[in-house]
Amino acid sequence: MPKEFPVPAPETTPHPSGNAPRPIALLTDYGSTGGHVGALKAVILAVNPAATIFDITHDVSPQAVEEGAFVLSQVAPYLPDGAVCVAVVDPGVGTDRKAIALRTNRGDFVGPDNGLLSAALPDSDRPRSTGGLSNVRLPRNCEAVELANPDYFRHPVSATFHGRDIFAPVAGHLSLGTPLNAFGPSLDSVQSFPPWRASRQGDGSILGRIVLIDRFGNLVTNICVEDLSSNRVRAAIADKVIEGLQRTYQDGPDLVVYAGSSGFLEIGRRNGSAAAALGAMMGDAVRVAPLD
Amino acid sequence: MPKEFPVPAPETTPHPSGNAPRPIALLTDYGSTGGHVGALKAVILAVNPAATIFDITHDVSPQAVEEGAFVLSQVAPYLPDGAVCVAVVDPGVGTDRKAIALRTNRGDFVGPDNGLLSAALPDSDRPRSTGGLSNVRLPRNCEAVELANPDYFRHPVSATFHGRDIFAPVAGHLSLGTPLNAFGPSLDSVQSFPPWRASRQGDGSILGRIVLIDRFGNLVTNICVEDLSSNRVRAAIADKVIEGLQRTYQDGPDLVVYAGSSGFLEIGRRNGSAAAALGAMMGDAVRVAPLD
Amino acid sequence: MPKEFPVPAPETTPHPSGNAPRPIALLTDYGSTGGHVGALKAVILAVNPAATIFDITHDVSPQAVEEGAFVLSQVAPYLPDGAVCVAVVDPGVGTDRKAIALRTNRGDFVGPDNGLLSAALPDSDRPRSTGGLSNVRLPRNCEAVELANPDYFRHPVSATFHGRDIFAPVAGHLSLGTPLNAFGPSLDSVQSFPPWRASRQGDGSILGRIVLIDRFGNLVTNICVEDLSSNRVRAAIADKVIEGLQRTYQDGPDLVVYAGSSGFLEIGRRNGSAAAALGAMMGDAVRVAPLD
Numbered sequence: 001m002p003k004e005f006p007v008p009a010p011e012t013t014p015h016p017s018g019n020a021p022r023p024i025a026l027l028t029d030y031g032s033t034g035g036h037v038g039a040l041k042a043v044i045l046a047v048n049p050a051a052t053i054f055d056i057t058h059d060v061s062p063q064a065v066e067e068g069a070f071v072l073s074q075v076a077p078y079l080p081d082g083a084v085c086v087a088v089v090d091p092g093v094g095t096d097r098k099a100i101a102l103r104t105n106r107g108d109f110v111g112p113d114n115g116l117l118s119a120a121l122p123d124s125d126r127p128r129s130t131g132g133l134s135n136v137r138l139p140r141n142c143e144a145v146e147l148a149n150p151d152y153f154r155h156p157v158s159a160t161f162h163g164r165d166i167f168a169p170v171a172g173h174l175s176l177g178t179p180l181n182a183f184g185p186s187l188d189s190v191q192s193f194p195p196w197r198a199s200r201q202g203d204g205s206i207l208g209r210i211v212l213i214d215r216f217g218n219l220v221t222n223i224c225v226e227d228l229s230s231n232r233v234r235a236a237i238a239d240k241v242i243e244g245l246q247r248t249y250q251d252g253p254d255l256v257v258y259a260g261s262s263g264f265l266e267i268g269r270r271n272g273s274a275a276a277a278l279g280a281m282m283g284d285a286v287r288v289a290p291l292d
Numbered sequence: 293m294p295k296e297f298p299v300p301a302p303e304t305t306p307h308p309s310g311n312a313p314r315p316i317a318l319l320t321d322y323g324s325t326g327g328h329v330g331a332l333k334a335v336i337l338a339v340n341p342a343a344t345i346f347d348i349t350h351d352v353s354p355q356a357v358e359e360g361a362f363v364l365s366q367v368a369p370y371l372p373d374g375a376v377c378v379a380v381v382d383p384g385v386g387t388d389r390k391a392i393a394l395r396t397n398r399g400d401f402v403g404p405d406n407g408l409l410s411a412a413l414p415d416s417d418r419p420r421s422t423g424g425l426s427n428v429r430l431p432r433n434c435e436a437v438e439l440a441n442p443d444y445f446r447h448p449v450s451a452t453f454h455g456r457d458i459f460a461p462v463a464g465h466l467s468l469g470t471p472l473n474a475f476g477p478s479l480d481s482v483q484s485f486p487p488w489r490a491s492r493q494g495d496g497s498i499l500g501r502i503v504l505i506d507r508f509g510n511l512v513t514n515i516c517v518e519d520l521s522s523n524r525v526r527a528a529i530a531d532k533v534i535e536g537l538q539r540t541y542q543d544g545p546d547l548v549v550y551a552g553s554s555g556f557l558e559i560g561r562r563n564g565s566a567a568a569a570l571g572a573m574m575g576d577a578v579r580v581a582p583l584d
Numbered sequence: 585m586p587k588e589f590p591v592p593a594p595e596t597t598p599h600p601s602g603n604a605p606r607p608i609a610l611l612t613d614y615g616s617t618g619g620h621v622g623a624l625k626a627v628i629l630a631v632n633p634a635a636t637i638f639d640i641t642h643d644v645s646p647q648a649v650e651e652g653a654f655v656l657s658q659v660a661p662y663l664p665d666g667a668v669c670v671a672v673v674d675p676g677v678g679t680d681r682k683a684i685a686l687r688t689n690r691g692d693f694v695g696p697d698n699g700l701l702s703a704a705l706p707d708s709d710r711p712r713s714t715g716g717l718s719n720v721r722l723p724r725n726c727e728a729v730e731l732a733n734p735d736y737f738r739h740p741v742s743a744t745f746h747g748r749d750i751f752a753p754v755a756g757h758l759s760l761g762t763p764l765n766a767f768g769p770s771l772d773s774v775q776s777f778p779p780w781r782a783s784r785q786g787d788g789s790i791l792g793r794i795v796l797i798d799r800f801g802n803l804v805t806n807i808c809v810e811d812l813s814s815n816r817v818r819a820a821i822a823d824k825v826i827e828g829l830q831r832t833y834q835d836g837p838d839l840v841v842y843a844g845s846s847g848f849l850e851i852g853r854r855n856g857s858a859a860a861a862l863g864a865m866m867g868d869a870v871r872v873a874p875l876d
Binding site for chain 3: 058215
C-alpha cells in the first residue's frame with residue numbers, strides 16, 4: 001500500500017555505470033507455473049522496453065528466505081557491472097516489513113527487507129551471532145532506501161504481489177538510470193543473516209550444515225574450504241564417514257567430498273545423487289575433522 | 293500444412309506502436325525438458341535477431357487449454373505496449389482448428405483458435421453462457437486473421453509442432469512490423485471461453501471453482517472480489533469453512549481467504565500450502581456467502 | 585585448470601556472420617534450482633553486456649550426455665545464423681576430458697569434448713559403429729579448438745564448474761567476435777556419438793529405441809520416418825502392438841504412432857501420456873515392421 005512522502009530532489013551523481021546497459025537479474029520462489037514470473041517481466045519491460053532480463057532461479061523453496069539468500073550469495077559476485085537484481089522470497093508481503101533497494105559494489109538489489117538481500121553484503125559486515133536475522137548498520141560503500149515513493153509503483157498496488165507492483169517497476173526505473181534516492185528515504189541499516197561460515201569447535205572439528213541441495217543431489221555445506229588446514233579430512237554426515245578431499249566428481253569410489261565452486265565444502269556422488277544415497281535433507285549436520 | 297491463398301496488399305496503417313521494440317512473450321505447455329522451447333526461440337531469433345523474448349510460463353498442464361487461457365488472462369493486462377504473445381496449448385495441432393493472430397489493445401496474440409487466445413478479449417465481449425467454448429464476434433477494436441500465408445511459415449511445416457513452424461516465425465515477422473493482413477484473411481469471430489466470473493446464486497452466495505493452483509499451493513478461484521458485498525464472508529471448500537477476508541498471508545491463524553493480486557478470491561495458508569492442507573484440486577467447488 | 589600455451593596470431597578472416605548479433609543458446613543439465621544457470625548468464629553478460637541469451641533447456645537428465653546431445657540435435661538446425669551455443673552435460677568436469685569450441689555451419693558450440701557437441705555434426709560425418717562414443721575426424725567445413733588460453737577464462741577456475749569459469753566467458757568472447765583460434769590450438773577430431781538412426785534388420789523390420797520422452801509423455805524413437813517404406817506399419821513396444829502411421833495426435837483411438845517434428849517416429853496418446861500408458865522408459869526397444 002503506497003505511503004505518501006515528499007519526493008526528494010534527484011541525486012546529482014548518476015550511477016557509476018553511467019549509460020551502459022544495466023541487465024536485470026531475477027531470483028524468486030514463484031516457481032514456473034502460473035503467471036507470476038511473466039507478470040514480473042512484463043512490468044519491467046513496460047517501464048524499460050530495452051531492458052535485458054535474465055533469470056537466476058524461480059525455484060527457491062517456497063517462503064525459504066535464507067535459502068534464497070544463499071543462492072543469491074553464490075551468484076552476486078558474478079553479476080555484470082551495473083546489474084539490477086530483483087529478489088523476492090517474501091512470506092511477509094503486505095505486512096510492515098519494508099520494501100527496499102540496496103546498492104553495493106555488486107549491483108543494486110531490490111526486494112523485501114527480510115534478510116534476503118543481505119547476501120549482497122560483504123561477510124565482514126554481517127552479524128557475528130550464529131542464529132537468525134538481525135539488523136545491521138550498512139557499511140560505508142553501500143546505500144539503501146526504503147521504496148516509499150508511489151510514483152514508481154504500478155497501481156493499484158496489491159497486498160500480495162509486490163513483485164509485480166513495487167519491485168519490478170522500481171527495477172525498471174533503476175535500469176533507466178533513476179537515482180536511488182528518488183525511490184524513498186535513506187536507510188542506515190537493513191535486516192541481515194549471519195555469514196554462511198560454520199565455526200570451529202573446541203576439538204578442532206568444524207560443525208556445519210547443508211545449506212543447499214542442487215539438482216544433481218550434491219550437498220552444499222556452509223563449511224569454508226579455506227578453513228580446512230589440509231586435504232586430509234574426514235567428513236561425517238548422519239552415520240556415514242567419508243575420507244579425503246577430492247578435486248572432481250570422478251576422484252572417489254562413490255561418495256566424494258570436494259571443494260565446491262563457491263568455496264564451500266560439498267558432498268557429491270560419482271555419476272549420481274549424494275542426497276538420494278544418504279537420504280540427506282536441508283539443514284542436516286555435517287562435521288569435518290582432521291584425519292589424523 | 294500450408295494452404296494457398298492470394299496475398300493481400302499490405303495495410304497502409306502500421307501497428308500503432310510504430311518503430312518501438314515489440315517484446316515477444318511465450319506461454320506454452322511444452323514444459324522444460326526436450327527441445328521444444330529452444331526451437332521456438334531459435335526460430336523467432338532466426339527471423340528477428342534483435343527480438344526481446346521473455347517466458348510467461350511453459351508449465352501449463354499438458355493440453356489444458358482453459359488453464360492456459362486463465363494464466364494468459366492474468367498476465368495480458370501487464371504486457372508492454374506493442375507486445376507480441378505466442379500462446380500454444382494445442383492438443384488439436386494439425387487438425388482443422390485454425391491458426392490465428394488476434395490483435396487487441398493488449399498486444400498481438402498468436403496461436404491456435406481453440407479459446408486460448410480469448411483470454412486477451414475484454415470480459416464484456418466473451419460469451420455469457422456458463423459452459424464451454426463458443427464462437428464470438430470480435431469487438432470493434434480487435435482484429436484477427438487466419439495464419440494462412442505460407443510465406444511466413446518455416447518449411448517443411450510439421451503436423452505436430454506448429455509452435456516452431458507457424459506461430460514462432462509469424463511472431464518474429466509481427467515483431468518486425470509486418471502488417472497483420474499479410475498473414476492471411478480476416479476473421480470476424482474467434483473461439484472463446486466464457487469470462488472467469490462465478491455467478492451469484494438465488495440464496496445470495498457465489499458458487500465458484502478453483503481455476504489455478506499456484507506454486508505455493510494457493511487456490512485461485514473464479515470468484516471476483518468486487519462481487520462480494522463486504523469483508524464479512526464465509527468461504528466453504530470441501531467440508532472446511534473459513535471466515536473473514538484477510539489482506540495478507542500473515543493475517544490468519546492458518547488458512548486465509550484473501551483478495552488475490554488479479555482481483556479473484558484466493559485461499560492460502562500462512563507459510564504453507566492450502567492445496568496440501570485441503571487436498572484441493574483444480575475445478576473443486578468453492579462457495580462464498582455473507583457471514584450474517 | 586588453465587594450461588599455458590602460446591597465443592596464436594589472430595585469424596585474418598572474421599566469423600562469416602560479420603557484425604550481426606550472435607545470440608547465445610544454453611543447454612545444460614543444471615536444473616532450475618540453485619545458482620548454476622544464473623551464474624552462467626551473469627558471466628556471459630559480464631563479458632558481453634549486449635548479448636542476447638536464450639535457454640534451450642536446463643533439464644537434461646543429470647549427467648545424461650547422449651540425451652543432451654539428442655536434444656541439441658533437435659534444436660541445432662533451427663539456430664539463428666551466427667549463434668553460439670553453450671552446451672554442458674559434463675560428469676567428467678575437471679578431469680582430462682578436453683574443453684572445446686566447435687564451429688559448424690549451424691553455429692559455434694562450446695562445451696566438453698565428451699560427444700555432447702557431436703550433435704552439431706552432420707550425420708554423414710559421425711561414426712558408423714552402433715555402440716558408444718568414438719573419436720571422429722572433423723569434416724572439411726568444420727573447425728574445432730581446445731579451450732586452452734586462460735586469458736579467456738574467469739579466474740580462479742574451479743574444478744567442478746567449467747560452465748561458469750570456462751564455457752560462459754568463452755561464449756561471451758565468441759559473441760563479441762574473438763576469432764576461434766585465439767582460444768587455443770586447433771583440433772582435427774572430436775568425440776562423437778553415432779547418428780541416431782536405427783538400422784534395418786534381416787527380416788525387414790527396424791529395431792530402434794526410445795531416445796527421449798517429452799513432457800507430454802510422447803516417446804521419441806531413433807527410427808527415421810524416411811526409412812519406412814509406407815504408412816502401413818506395425819510398431820511393437822513391450823507387449824503392445826500399434827498399427828498404422830497417423831498424422832496428428834487426434835487421428836488414433838488412443839495410442840498413435842506418428843512422424844515426429846524432427847523426422848523420427850514417435851508414439852503418443854490422444855490427450856494423454858503414452859509413457860504413462862505403456863510404462864515406457866528411456867532406452868526401451870521399439871520395433872517397426874511392414875503391416876502386410
